[in-house]
Amino acid sequence: xxxxxxxxxxxxxxxxxxxxxxxxxxxxxxxxxxxxxxxxxxxxxxxxxxxxxxxxxxxxxxxxxxxxxxxxxxxxxxxxxxxxxxxxxxxxxxxxxxxxxxxxxxxxxxxxxxxxxxxxxxxxxxxxxxxxxxxxxxxxxxxxxxxxxxxxxxxxxxxxxxxxxxxxxxxxxxxxxxxxxxxxxxxxxxxxxxxxxxxxxxxxxxxxxxxxxxxxxxxxxxxxxxxxxxxxxxxxxxxxxxxxxxxxxxxxxxxxxxxxxxxxxxxxxxxxxxxxxxxxxxxxxxxxxxxxxxxxxxxxxxxxxxxxxxxxxxxxxxxxxxxxxxxxxxxxxxxxxxxxxxxxxxxxxxxxxxxxxxxxxxxxx
Numbered sequence: 001x002x003x004x005x006x007x008x009x010x011x012x013x014x015x016x017x018x019x020x021x022x023x024x025x026x027x028x029x030x031x032x033x034x035x036x037x038x039x040x041x042x043x044x045x046x047x048x049x050x051x052x053x054x055x056x057x058x059x060x061x062x063x064x065x066x067x068x069x070x071x072x073x074x075x076x077x078x079x080x081x082x083x084x085x086x087x088x089x090x091x092x093x094x095x096x097x098x099x100x101x102x103x104x105x106x107x108x109x110x111x112x113x114x115x116x117x118x119x120x121x122x123x124x125x126x127x128x129x130x131x132x133x134x135x136x137x138x139x140x141x142x143x144x145x146x147x148x149x150x151x152x153x154x155x156x157x158x159x160x161x162x163x164x165x166x167x168x169x170x171x172x173x174x175x176x177x178x179x180x181x182x183x184x185x186x187x188x189x190x191x192x193x194x195x196x197x198x199x200x201x202x203x204x205x206x207x208x209x210x211x212x213x214x215x216x217x218x219x220x221x222x223x224x225x226x227x228x229x230x231x232x233x234x235x236x237x238x239x240x241x242x243x244x245x246x247x248x249x250x251x252x253x254x255x256x257x258x259x260x261x262x263x264x265x266x267x268x269x270x271x272x273x274x275x276x277x278x279x280x281x282x283x284x285x286x287x288x289x290x291x292x293x294x295x296x297x298x299x300x301x302x303x304x305x306x307x308x309x310x311x312x313x314x315x316x317x318x319x320x321x322x323x324x325x326x327x328x329x330x331x332x333x334x335x336x337x338x339x340x341x342x343x344x345x346x347x348x349x350x351x352x353x354x355x356x357x358x359x360x361x362x363x364x365x
Contacts, residue, residue: 060087077155105131110154117144206262209276222335233295235285292327320355
C-alpha cells in the first residue's frame, strides 16, 4: 500500500482491453497533494459561487496538481464550436485550442459508452492522437474521463503525461472521475443560478432589465457619481403611438413589436450602460460617466436606429420613439431631480411632434 503523499501505479486497462501494469512509484509532495484535494473539495462546494470560467480554471488546476500532469485539457459539452481549454505544466493561464477537423474522436466514443479511456501511450491510437492530442506535449500516457451535463453532447477531462512517464493508475482514474462529477454538478448549478438570477432581474417580455433592477441601479449610480464627482445621464424613451398600434393590430403584435424595439435599443449602447423597462410603454437608459453632450449623441443615435429599422410587426405607419434627456449634476443635484427633468423633456418631445430628442438644458441655462 502506498504511503500518504505517494502514488502507486496499479493495473489499468489499455486501449485493447488488456491489463497493463507499471511497478514504478512516484512521490508527490504532501503539501501539493493537500492543496489539490482542498481545491477539489471547494469545486464541489455549492456555497462557493463562481463563474463558468472560474470553475473550468479551478478544475484544470486541480487535475494538473492531483495527477502530476504535463497538461490537462477540458472539452466542455456546452462549447458549441468544440474549442478546448488547455493548461500546461508551468502555466497559470489556460489556452484555447481550436477544434480538430472532423471533431473529437473521444467525444464520439463517449457518446456510445461513458467508460474512461486510458492509454499507456497516446500514439497507440492513431485516430485519438490526431483528433484529441495535446499541442506541446510529446505523446505519452493519457487518460480521458467523460464530462456530462444536461447537454446531449459529451465532453471530457483529458490528462496528459509526456512520453516515458508513468502510466495512470486505477486510483488516479477514480479521482479524475470524482473531479468530473464535481465539475459537472458545479457547472449545472452555475447554469441554473445564472438563469434564475437573469430571470429575477429581467423584464419577461423585452428581456432587458426590469424596474426593480433599475431602481437599485439608479440609487447606486447616482451615489457613485456624487462620491467621485462624475457625470451621469438619464434618457427616457417612449414608443410613439404604441397604444394605437395595439388597438389596430392586437396586443400580441404590440408585445412582439416592443420586444423588437428593446433589441434595437440594446444594440446602440455600451456594455456598461443600463437599459431597463421603466413604465408599460417606456424604457430608460442610464449612462454612467456620460455628460449632457454624450447623452444627446446616444439619444439621437437610438432614435435614428429605431426610425430606420424594419420591424416585423410594423404597419403602414413608421415605428418611432421620443426621448427626453436629463444630466447630473448640471440639471439636478440628485436622482429625483434629474429623472424629473428627463420626464419633462420627454413630454416636450411628444408635444413637438414625436420622433425627436428633447432636453430642458436651454431652460436651465
